Each structure stands twice: as C-alpha cells, then as structure tokens.
Ligand SMILES: Nc1nc2c(ncn2[C@@H]2O[C@H](COP(=O)(O)OP(=O)(O)OP(=O)(O)O)[C@@H](O)[C@H]2O)c(=O)[nH]1
C-alpha cells in the first residue's frame with residue numbers, strides 16, 4: 001500500500017507514476033520544514049530555483065501542503081521543488097503593520113474554531129473566524145471548551161446566542177478535564193481528512209490535541225499562573241496522525257484574526273443579513289434612507305440585531321480597506337520592478353563602455 005494514504009493522500013490530487021516524489025509538510029520551522037512520506041520523516045529545504053521564483057508568503061510551503069521532493073533517505077533530508085495546488089488554505093493578514101498575507105495551514109477539510117466558555121467567548125470575534133474559515137474552503141465546526149468551568153444552567157442561552165451568528169454550523173461543547181463532548185467531536189475527525197484547530201491563546205487547543213491523540217504531544221501551560229509574556233505555548237504548527245487515520249493540525253494562539261480576503265465569505269457567514277438585503281426594493285440598496293429597505297425594517301422590528309448588522313458592515317469595510325492596501329502594494333512592487341530593470345539595463349550599457 002502507498003504509505004502516503006496514511007497522511008490523507010488521494011490519487012486525484014496529482015497523477016504520478018512515482019509516488020516517492022510526494023510528501024506532506026508536517027511542521028514549519030523558520031526556513032526549514034519537516035516532511036513525511038507516511039513512512040519516514042525528513043528535514044527539508046526548498047530548492048534554489050524554488051526560492052528564486054517565490055515572491056510572497058503564499059508561495060512558500062505551509063503545514064498541510066503536499067510537495068514534490070527529492071529525498072536523501074540515508075541522511076533523512078530532502079529538497080522541496082514544488083507545492084501541489086492547494087485544495088483549501090487558511091490565510092490571515094500577518095500581525096504587525098506590514099501588508100502581508102500569512103498562510104496558517106493548507107489542505108484542510110475541517111477547521112475547529114476553538115473558544116473557551118469562560119472569558120474568551122466573544123460573538124463578534126466568532127463571526128470573524130467564521131468568515132476566515134469560509135474563505136479558506138474548509139468547513140467550520142465551533143468547539144466551546146472548558147465546559148467543566150461553566151455554569152450548566154447558563155449553557156442553553158449561550159448556545160442559542162452562538163447559533164444565531166453561526167448559522168448552520170455545528171457547535172460542540174467539550175471539557176478536556178471530564179471528557180464530556182470529546183466523543184461528539186470525534187465525529188468530525190474522519191480517516192484521511194485533515195482538521196486544524198484555531199483560536200486565541202489559552203483556550204485549550206493543545207490540551208484538546210492531547211486528549212484526542214490519547215497521549216501528551218503538545219505542551220500546555222496554565223495561563224492563570226503565568227505572567228503576560230510567556231503566554232503562548234504552541235510555538236509552531238504541527239500535524240498529528242490520530243489512531244483512526246485522521247490528521248490534526250494545532251496552530252499557535254492568535255491574538256486577533258485580521259482578515260486578508262473574503263467579501264463572498266462575509267455573504268456566506270451573514271446569510272441572514274444577505275436574505276434581508278436581497279428583499280430590499282433597490283438592488284444596490286445601501287440600507288440607509290432608501291424606501292423599501294428590508295434591512296432597515298428588520299432592524300426596526302428586531303428581526304435583525306443592530307450589533308450583528310454593524311459587525312457585517314464593519315467586516316466588509318475592513319476587507320475593502322485591506323484590498324486597497326494590497327492593490328497599492330502590488331502597484332508599488334510593479335513600479336520598483338521596472339525601476340530595477342532600467343537600472344540594470346543602464347549598468348549593462350555602461351559596462352560595455354558606452355558611457
Ligand atoms: N478546566 C479546564 N481547563 C482546561 C481545559 N482545557 C484546557 N484547560 C487549561 O487551559 C490552559 C490552556 O490550555 P492550552 O491547551 O495550553 O491552550 P492553547 O489553546 O493550546 O494555548 P496556545 O498554545 O497558547 O495557543 C491550561 O492550563 C489547560 O490545563 C478544560 O477543558 N477544562
């Protein structure tokens with residue numbers, strides 16, 4: 001049997017007579033990668049030619065990527081030549097002020113949006129995560145952790161609140177301490193499928209990975225007893241194989257999730273708002289003062305909450321702003337490229353002695 005299958009490989013991804021050239025990225029460490037062919041792990045680097053062609057973060061391998069490689073079995077080293085087309089990819093705007101995409105993981109079937117029931121839970125943040133997941137092409141599942149620390153009687157109210165913003169998305173409540181809900185979660189971990197966990201730091205992602213793997217592979221840390229500096233315990237992204245053959249990727253906690261792209265994903269995540277908007281009299285209704293505005297009507301009657309509508313508009317504005325920044329950056333890069341070219345041409349001309 002082709003061992004790649006144990007990593008979720010499917011022949012439809014890429015046709016080749018030589019499966020030995022295929023591997024999957026299981027961790028990313030600065031400029032090196034750990035890859036696996038299902039049999040052995042290799043420390044891999046990208047080839048010089050690859051490096052020359054890669055000019056933005058999306059061109060580089062990420063955890064979950066399928067890659068074409070040359071393996072040196074004895075040394076357990078490999079060279080990555082190419083990334084196979086991704087079937088899904090989770091992207092966010094990189095932290096900091098630079099306009100730059102950050103690729104979180106690739107080829108995911110499902111994404112667990114993990115939030116703890118105690119103080120981390122935030123409806124507006126949840127909406128943002130849902131948009132990012134829809135945009136990635138994977139299916140979202142909401143996982144609410146630390147059930148053991150939350151008053152049972154308040155749970156139904158909270159879940160119904162969550163349901164109103166996570167339309168049609170499964171919501172699973174778990175406790176890694178008591179084991180409640182873990183079995184329900186396993187229903188979303190199918191053989192040969194890849195699931196990634198995302199969420200803020202300290203919500204219990206790594207603890208959950210350990211529980212699902214039934215062993216301690218990810219370091220966890222007590223957030224109550226540490227200082228504000230050493231909070232993040234998961235420093236890199238890593239893929240694990242569960243005993244049933246499903247693949248699980250843990251990601252470092254995010255302080256905030258800045259969207260990179262996804263106006264259509266906003267429409268998908270805000271199906272309720274879209275439904276009202278499509279019933280407005282004017283096709284291009286701005287839901288402001290236009291007559292026959294179904295959105296305003298829904299806001300007045302309470303069918304649609306003002307907070308939800310504000311959040312929808314805010315995300316759209318943010319994405320439009322993000323897009324303008326990206327376009328400006330692309331224009332600048334294009335300009336610099338031409339500048340450099342004419343500089344090179346001039347230098348070559350002078351070298352030939354035509355001064
Ligand atoms: N009471 C309770 N505590 C939990 C549960 N799950 C995790 N914790 C605790 O929450 C703290 C943070 O858990 P981690 O698993 O390290 O959190 P994380 O999301 O991986 O954090 P980062 O690696 O920083 O992203 C630890 O002290 C865990 O013991 C749970 O179900 N119940």
Ligand SMILES: [Zn+2]
Nearest residue numbers: 280285287293
């Ligand atoms: Zn309207």
